[in-house]
Amino acid sequence: MQKLFYIDYPQEAYEGQAHRYRCAFCQEETTKINGRLEGHLPSCEYRVQQEKAEAVASKVGVAYAASSSSTA
Numbered sequence: 001m002q003k004l005f006y007i008d009y010p011q012e013a014y015e016g017q018a019h020r021y022r023c024a025f026c027q028e029e030t031t032k033i034n035g036r037l038e039g040h041l042p043s044c045e046y047r048v049q050q051e052k053a054e055a056v057a058s059k060v061g062v063a064y065a066a067s068s069s070s071t072a
Helices: 045-071
Strands: 011-013 021-023
Touching: none
Parallel strands: none
Antiparallel strands: 011 021
């Protein structure tokens, strides 16, 4: 199941700016990311991990749905 917002990625502050943050992996600013996975760069380690996890979850969900319907 896809998340509504992706806000659990590691962040780091811009030096000398108290309220400005960016992704620790791809360096995209949090205001550009705006809680969306697509806001991270395609090569971002966090984005790649999340996309892989969603792909596995969807395969498991499909397999579970198929096994549930065949046993009913």
